[in-house]
Amino acid sequence: MKRRDFLTNSSTLLGVGLIAQALDSCSTTSVTPKPNANFTIDLTNSANGALNTVGGVLSTQGIYIVRTGQSTYIxxxxxxxxxGCGVSYNSSVKQFICPCHNxxxxxxxxxxxxxxxxxxxxxxxxxxxxTLTVTG
Ligand code: FES
Known part of the structure; x- marks a missing residue:
């Protein structure tokens, strides 16, 4: 093998190794994307009726609001x-599900x-x- 061929092959192998390492580190990286929020919700407004019952979920302002108890919400x-994929609420199983890796x-x-x-x-x-106030 000529020196030039050796260097070319070595560079290719190094590149493949770096790409594999980058892909591997992506799969274990944790992200916590959180849009800013500062808004209120009028619980008497029928548009927010999903929060009338415990376990109800409302999607508003790009955020999920959950009634967790008689007077508790998250x-x-x-x-x-x-x-960082967007999750969707599935009311039949009462779970938020991520479409990317389930x-x-x-x-x-x-x-x-x-x-x-x-x-x-x-x-x-x-x-x-x-009135609920959501901030953060
Ligand atoms: S992005 Fe992988 S499970 Fe949600």
């Missing part, structure tokens, strides 16, 4: 903590299954009368 970022989260945003390394990001939610 707000969840809609992005998977694995690689990560699943419960109504509290906790990981049920799949590769996500951490729960969905949460926002601060305060209830005053019939």
């Amino acid at each position: 707000a969840l970022a809609p992005y998977c903590t694995h690689e 990560g699943k989260f419960d109504l509290n945003g906790n990981v049920v299954s799949g590769p996500p390394p951490s729960p969905l990001s949460q926002y601060k939610v305060t209830l005053s009368g019939t």
Whole structure:
């Protein structure tokens, strides 16, 4: 093998190795994308009726709001903590599901299954009368 051929082949192998390493590190990287939020929700407005019952989920302002109890609510970022894909709420199984690698989260945003390394990001939610304030 000539020196030039050796260097060319070595460079190719090094490049393949670096690409493989980059792809591998991508699959284990955790992300927690969380859009900024600062808005209120009028619970008497029929448009927000999904929150009239415990376990109800409302998608508004790009964020999921979940009624977790008689007077408790949480707000969840809609992005998977694995690689940042948008999650969708599936009401039949009451889970948030990531289409990218089938990560699943419960109504509290906790990981049920799949590769996500951490729960969905949460926002601060305060209830005053019939108004929810979501910030974070
Ligand atoms: S991005 Fe991989 S499970 Fe959501």
